Amino acid sequence: MSTRDLFTFSNSHFRIGVGITAAILIVTAIAGFIVLPFAQPWVQFANVWDAICSAAGVPQRAPSVTTPEQSKRLSEVVLTSRTLARPSQEAIGRGATLAQRCAICHGPTGISRADSPNLAGQYAAVIYKELHDFRSGARTNAVMSPFAVNLTDDEIADLSNYYAYLPRLPAYHPTPQLPKPNIVIYGAPIRGIAPCGACHGSLDNKTGSPWLEGQSEAYMKAQLQAFASGERRNDISQQMRNIARAMTPQEIEQAAAYYASQPPDVVKAVD
């Protein structure tokens, strides 16, 4: 007998092999797509086809219930790898002109004397996102919001590229460099806190997270408290709120003091 004769129903191995396989498939399909869906008393199906579609995972339009009114705006920034790619010299120059009005708080070289964030050499993606959030109202601040509302998309991109271009200078309030506290390098796995350093440098960097070395201690503490209380809510998917809520007050102090004490030249050279 040749292989060709194998694939005919007169061959008993073929009949049995194909028959048993098909039978198992049909029985399990009936069980999985019809019997078991209806065995769930808490789900209602209009008809059998409805049950089959549900078990097959056909995407279904959610019933048109009115979504609860969102009381506060959330961040809507979309960043792709092209958004801020390769800025031209002119773009950076335009950013420099625009940045003159920021200098009063953020310093003429991008280093603040006023406990506002230092912006010199910050990642462009970070500045881009925060300015968009200030403009949309996802993040609010009495001083900052009025500056942001009138910026255009291009102006925001230019400003981001300009500040990212500035050299990273030491802060105005240098303190002796502190050792890394646990919260920065280990996090607190039992409370679901990833290490700060896993996103903000020290260990690794994730897109959209600022590097923090040399920022004002008072500023960072205030932001962590604002995340914890829910006053600040422009972090996507509550990434920072979930962490800040679970942090103890001492951990907030330690993390802020640690990052404030670091010179900017320890920022991980990843960019």
Place this chain on the structure above:
Amino acid sequence: MLVNRKLILAHFWLAFAVFGFALTLGAWQMFIRSPIGTWLSNPELYYRSLTAHGTVMGYVFPTLVAMGFGYAISESALEQRLVGVRWAWTGFWLIVAGSIMALIPIALGRASVLYTFYPPLIGNVFYYLGVVLVVVGSWIWVALMSVNLRVWRKAHPGAPVPLAMFANVAGSYLWAWTAVGAALELLLQIIPVAAGLKATIDAGLARIFFSWTLHAIVYFWLMPTYIAYYTIVPRAIGGRVYSDSMARISFILFLVVAMPIGMHHTFADPMVGAGFKFIHSAFTALVALPTLLTVFTICASVEIAARLRGGRGMFGWIKALPWDNPMMLALAFSFVMLGFGGAGGLINMSYQLDASIHNTQWITGHFHLIFGGAIVIMYFAIAYDLWPHLTGRELIDLRLIRTQLWLWFIGMIVTTFPWHWVGILGMPRRMAYFDFGDPAIAPQALSVTFSAIGGFILLASGIMFIVILARGMRAPLADAGPYRFALAVHQPATVPVALNTHALWVALMIALTLTNYGYPILNLALSSGTSVPAVYVGAQ
């Protein structure tokens, strides 16, 4: 008739060299995240190591063993010189090149994505290209196995294909088809993103493709072990295979039901419908069948050996077995570990029970027991059995070999039993650091410490293994005679076409893949809005 010994030895040596490297990383991982290690304050290094360990142990090491063993089977079972030796070397060098290409970005911290790739996490493109080269190298082997069998069939029309070769080719077809899932994931989804041509990726679809590979790859790893159960062990202990047909049926069942069941790896995923999860779960239950057939047949074959040696009584024959024979020892250890691991597997495959151990240390404990334990201990046995035929020298120190096997068995039990236990307590897997000072997990510190100690026992055993093989290259010359496989009690004169060819079973395997995977894949591939932005490792 082993002619191309250099080719086979090259595969085995490369396999065991990368195994030694990855084993060392494994022991280090165990230690550094246990209470006895001082944490190095950098999880990135842990994930680098984990990526290298998983990639080598999952993709490179077992593939090389299967290939080397496959060439040895082809030459000795068919008694025919290997056809396509030049191609075989090409495959080998592709694997060398692919491994180096993948390991460099891992070492530089540019591809810490773990061996399951984890999109939307995206690492350096050369890591994925390296993995692709390894797979392509192994596909050359698949083609060669098929070609060699065909050449033999031409010369022996209608004759029964020797069992070892029949099983070996079944394993190679299983691998060829199961690797397609990950290949599609890499070529269509990940590599375009890693190369910068796209910035978003459908992570759900990628997980489905990966599950296509992830389950059946386990049976590909298992194949050399099962071939050794059926065709080496009975001969080595002086017995016979209880049933040649039973063996063939087991191997074809692996082809048919190992493949279309991978979605038991996506039980917790929302993008797969519950109906498909149920079908995959049911087919998963069926895959126990060939394993039960094997356990039965091998126990019967071993009993034959014992009775031939004068064993008597209901269980009294067990005493008559040649317990000082390393092959006997390896088989017994392998079966014990397969038994415990199989019991754990029943829990993983049950939709509801799986929920309690999903993504916990239980999973890592489970696959180390089955893969690192039951399977790899038989790889050792295969190497010991083949070595004198490959080197033309005798492996003299049987006591050292027995000690090595004992240490691997004990080490694996000491490592994996506590590993399962902390998983039941809820300890997550793939975590770089645990704060054992925290009262919530302080009670698990002791178990994790035991696991770490077990890890060092395994490392010691692994080093012994390599030393034994290396010494075997310098032992006095001795002719081991031709390499033979076990005979069956009733050695078949003819075998029905269905059990002498693979076509029907390969067709069923592909058909079931289409029914069980077709809709879930098309559903995601054709829906819009299912992609998410890629997250690049180390990018800003």
